[in-house]
Amino acid sequence: MADAQNLSNPDPNSRSAIDPAALMRIKSLQLRAKLVVDGFMSGLHRSPMHGSSVEFNEYRPYSPGDDLRNLDWKLYARSDRYFIKKFEDETNRRCYLVVDQSKSMGYQSLEYTKAEYARTVAATLGYFLTLQRDAIGLLTFDEGIGEFIPARTRPGQFHQILVGLSKPVRGTGTDLNLPLQQIAALIPRRGLVILISDLLAPVDSLQQNLAALRSRGHEVVVLRTLDPAEIELHLKAPSMVVDVETNREIYLYPEVARAQYRKQFDEHHTQVQQTCDALGVQMFRLVTDEALDNALLSIVDTQNRLGKSAARGGMLAGAARMRGSK
Known part of the structure; x- marks a missing residue:
């Protein structure tokens, strides 16, 4: 070790x-x-x-x-x-970590996979939120639902989440519909949903399900987890590559492949970002060669935004009461 x-x-x-x-x-x-x-x-x-x-x-x-x-x-x-x-416990929120464990998360160009990085991010956030006395839950998924642990604050909850996160990557494709639909159906009151995924899935399904969560009042944070080799395609010679989710073999020529890949990657990322912006969902990109405290900073930024929103809401409610008393 x-x-x-x-x-x-x-x-x-x-x-x-x-x-x-x-x-x-x-x-x-x-x-x-x-x-x-x-x-x-x-x-x-x-x-x-x-x-x-x-x-x-x-x-x-x-x-x-x-x-x-x-x-x-x-x-x-x-x-x-x-x-x-x-100086005292002021938090009482339900937080769900929704973690992608599909086969694409098993990709790596470093010593470790995206899945291992994502597990560590989830465990780090779970520990951080546990210290804040928040109720923490977990849902893992690939093309189906994996582990589901309801959000609680009881002793041993963080250990149970660690056990759920330790399960190996399985399945094939990435289906964002099932996990987000299940979270929307199972969370009885407003909470914080943190989606940790490479988001290698159609944008339409992501938009529909994020909209459903937001319509129920949930705050949503998306942590898009990517390997550095997925952002820039580095091919030095004609190569045969294999899609890890479909096992389809593709023969690529470096110059053509780099330009096409970057164009499609940027288009998909822009669509995802625009979807999140339109729904009021915060999205952060985590690259697996970057320090993990970026994930913690994203949650602090979210809490900062929530604090400002709550303050604005309180001031508006106070103003309404004053108008009503006149």
Whole structure:
């Protein structure tokens, strides 16, 4: 197993001190998640407030009306965002991790697959949200539903999610319909749905199911997970390639293939991005050679946006009450 002390990233400007290649050599999924979250929280200047008898718990985005004494100005100087130090449990949200385990997620040009990277991202988010006292659930899928664990806050829930994530990649194709339909049907009240997938599926089905989730009031975050070799096709000579989901063999010429591939890849990515933008869904691209704290940052950004939306909603409701009292 890799030594945790040897995971330093040589880039001093990086938010994370953990190199993803070294992190993936650690066999324990739980230890990977803990290392990423602990490093991320250290970067957020996690420390107790002087003079307070209540132990510091976590950060949350600032909302108008919050006590300015709880603002972390050092964090603002680094992130250009306002965060409040929390000293008690203020969260009570249902969060579902929806993780793609189809055969395309088994692709790799690095030492590890997209699936292994996605599992680590899911475990990291699960650990982070568990620390926030959120109810965490899991759904894995390929062309059908794999593991389903209802969102709970009971002891042992995070361990159960780790067991569900540890199942190997199976199946063939990617079907986004079933998992998103099931999540929409099973979540009784508004929550946070985090979809971790390479999204190698038709955009129409994605649009329909994301719209169904949003219509029920769920906040949705899409973490598109890609191998660097999927973004840029590097062929040095004519080659025979095999589609990992259909097993179809295709003979490619480098110059023609690179141009066609990049055009189709960019078109698909643009369609996915436009779909998410139109539905108010946040999408982030995670490349498997990048630090995993990017996934955590995406969730913090989402919470920041939710905090601002809640504040606007509160101000509008207050204004309505004032108009009604006149």
